[in-house]
Amino acid sequence: MKVLQVAPxxxxxxxTTSSTSKWPTHTICKxxxxxxxxxxxxxxxxxxFSFDSCTSTAPQKANIRIGTVLRYPIRELSAVVxxxxxxxxxxxxxxxxxxxxxxxxxxxxxxxxxFIYYEGPASIGFDEIPQGDFDAKVELFNxxxxxxxxxxxxxxxxxxxxxx
Numbered sequence: 001m002k003v004l005q006v007a008p009x010x011x012x013x014x015x016t017t018s019s020t021s022k023w024p025t026h027t028i029c030k031x032x033x034x035x036x037x038x039x040x041x042x043x044x045x046x047x048x049f050s051f052d053s054c055t056s057t058a059p060q061k062a063n064i065r066i067g068t069v070l071r072y073p074i075r076e077l078s079a080v081v082x083x084x085x086x087x088x089x090x091x092x093x094x095x096x097x098x099x100x101x102x103x104x105x106x107x108x109x110x111x112x113x114x115f116i117y118y119e120g121p122a123s124i125g126f127d128e129i130p131q132g133d134f135d136a137k138v139e140l141f142n143x144x145x146x147x148x149x150x151x152x153x154x155x156x157x158x159x160x161x162x163x164x
Contacts, residue, residue, distance in 0.1 A: 025154075029054035034129065034157050041137065041150040045071060049151065051122075067117040068149055074110050075100050076143035084135035097140070129157045 023046045029036040031054055040046045045068060052063040077098035082089040098108035107116035133156050140149040 031055075033159060034155075036153060036155050038151045038153045041139075041152045042147055045069070047149050047151060061121040061123055063120065064122045065117075065119045066149070067115065069115050070110055070112050070148065072142050072144070072146040072148060073112050074098055074108060074116075074142050074148060077108065077140055077148060078142075079138065079140045082137050082139075084137070089137055092136075100143070129155070131157050131159060133157075 023040040023043075025037050025039045026049070027035070027037050028050060034054060036054075038049060048065070048067045050065045075098070076096070078096050079094065080091055081093040082091045084090075098104065103109050105118060107118060110116055133154075136153045136155060138149070138151045138153065139147060141147050
């Protein structure tokens with residue numbers, strides 16, 4: 001009888017272990033000028049992400065939505081954005097999102113297993129998305145350097161008028 005109870009759990013563990021290494025690629029934005037896709041780079045956790053604007057002229061602030069279930073607590077949270085240049089990750093932006101004594105957002109201080117969701121403005125930091133094809137990585141990690149969110153982005157920004 002115990003075999004009947006253990007077997008489904010065993011197959012569930014094998015299935016989830018093998019299938020989570022290949023998260024789907026999600027399309028955030030796609031039009032004639034701009035295409036942005038992302039895929040979780042954490043083999044054990046996918047994320048949900050979207051934003052409102054899909055133009056090559058970047059607004060100073062864009063409304064974003066992001067959600068995930070925490071595998072680690074957040075007392076402090078930092079973000080690093082890097083570009084892939086010739087196969088090497090080059091950091092281009094970093095910031096502290098949550099500080100231990102000054103939580104700026106409702107998800108600061110959340111514990112392992114809790115669902116976090118943020119919807120609101122995010123500063124972009126530049127006026128226009130550069131032309132070309134780019135690979136970027138966004139990593140959010142806690143005070144113990146555990147990855148909270150990790151996403152690989154593919155950005156294709158082409159002005160059709162310049163291609164003619």
